[in-house]
Amino acid sequence: MPDYQSILEDIYQKLSLDPDRGEVASYIPELANVDPNAFGIYLQLVNGESYEVGLSQTHISIQSISKVLTLAMAIHIEGLNLWERVDIEPSGNPFNQLSLLELESGIPRNPLINAGALVIADVLVTHFKEPKKEFLEFVRTVTNDQSIDYDQKVLESEFSTGFRNYAAANLLKAYDNLHNDVEEVLDFYFHQCSLSMTCAQLAKAFYMFANKGKDMQGIPRLKKRYVKRINAIMLTSGFYDEAGEFAFEVGLPGKSGVGGGIIALLPNEFVISVWSPGLNEKGNSKLGMEALEMFTTQSNLSIF
Numbered sequence: 271m272p273d274y275q276s277i278l279e280d281i282y283q284k285l286s287l288d289p290d291r292g293e294v295a296s297y298i299p300e301l302a303n304v305d306p307n308a309f310g311i312y313l314q315l316v317n318g319e320s321y322e323v324g325l326s327q328t329h330i331s332i333q334s335i336s337k338v339l340t341l342a343m344a345i346h347i348e349g350l351n352l353w354e355r356v357d358i359e360p361s362g363n364p365f366n367q368l369s370l371l372e373l374e375s376g377i378p379r380n381p382l383i384n385a386g387a388l389v390i391a392d393v394l395v396t397h398f399k400e401p402k403k404e405f406l407e408f409v410r411t412v413t414n415d416q417s418i419d420y421d422q423k424v425l426e427s428e429f430s431t432g433f434r435n436y437a438a439a440n441l442l443k444a445y446d447n448l449h450n451d452v453e454e455v456l457d458f459y460f461h462q463c464s465l466s467m468t469c470a471q472l473a474k475a476f477y478m479f480a481n482k483g484k485d486m487q488g489i490p491r492l493k494k495r496y497v498k499r500i501n502a503i504m505l506t507s508g509f510y511d512e513a514g515e516f517a518f519e520v521g522l523p524g525k526s527g528v529g530g531g532i533i534a535l536l537p538n539e540f541v542i543s544v545w546s547p548g549l550n551e552k553g554n555s556k557l558g559m560e561a562l563e564m565f566t567t568q569s570n571l572s573i574f
């Protein structure tokens with residue numbers, strides 16, 4: 271077995287010296303208040319062991335990482351019908367791009383771009399009486415951690431500046447691919463993005479995707495055939511127009527968020543979460559991508 275702690279410490283030391291950390295997201299004003307030098311990694315092995323360096327226990331805004339968790343809930347509800355409303359192809363475009371949605375008559379390319387996540391949010395809003403409560407409960411249950419909650423300040427920030435999300439939701443509605451009120455779906459979507467979790471909590475939440483659908487308590491949360499497909503979608507679409515680069519450099523299914531978090535996993539082996547708030551020009555954590563490239567190269571563990 272690789273010496274995981276030494277690998278993490280080596281990555282941490284080398285990258286901590288990197289003067290170029292990218293730009294902290296500012297289009298959601300609350301995210302711009304985060305220290306650009308923050309950096310943490312948490313590694314959760316499927317065998318139960320864990321390793322960490324830096325700010326792995328600091329709360330971060332999980333942002334688009336939440337899209338995988340809502341997808342897991344929606345796929346359970348809708349099964350194969352889900353794919354009539356959202357496609358599974360990489361978009362090759364930024365996460366908030368609208369032109370493809372218009373071109374493709376209101377069917378989002380995949381569930382991990384914003385338009386796709388809004389359709390997934392719509393499924394949950396239809397299915398549950400109290401979708402925000404149910405989503406929070408789902409995340410708390412699979413992580414076995416009742417302390418996880420929404421961040422009110424980030425939430426307000428999302429509401430006040432989410433113009434492209436309002437546009438995407440309205441476009442979906444115009445194409446009849448949003449069954450509930452635009453405001454209700456956006457309210458849910460902004461809540462899911464505002465969820466605040468540590469790298470450690472994120473790794474635990476994603477444990478089920480590395481463990482054939484069973485969470486850390488060994489309880490089945492997701493059918494195996496859905497786990498396989500969600501992992502495939504993370505690989506092909508988890509990093510928007512940088513999905514190819516992530517597969518090439520890192521070689522793991524994963525998902526990023528504009529809060530600077532990245533989660534990635536190797537089925538049956540581990541889940542790893544990284545946080546560094548500075549983003550590259552594609553909106554993915556700059557140091558986070560570099561750290562994961564170093565991790566899979568040094569440990570010699572990737573799906574390839």
Ligand SMILES: NC(=O)CC[C@H](N)C(=O)O
Binds near residue numbers: 529553
């Ligand atoms: N890539 C992201 O993390 C985007 C999420 C952000 N809340 C948005 O909708 O714009």
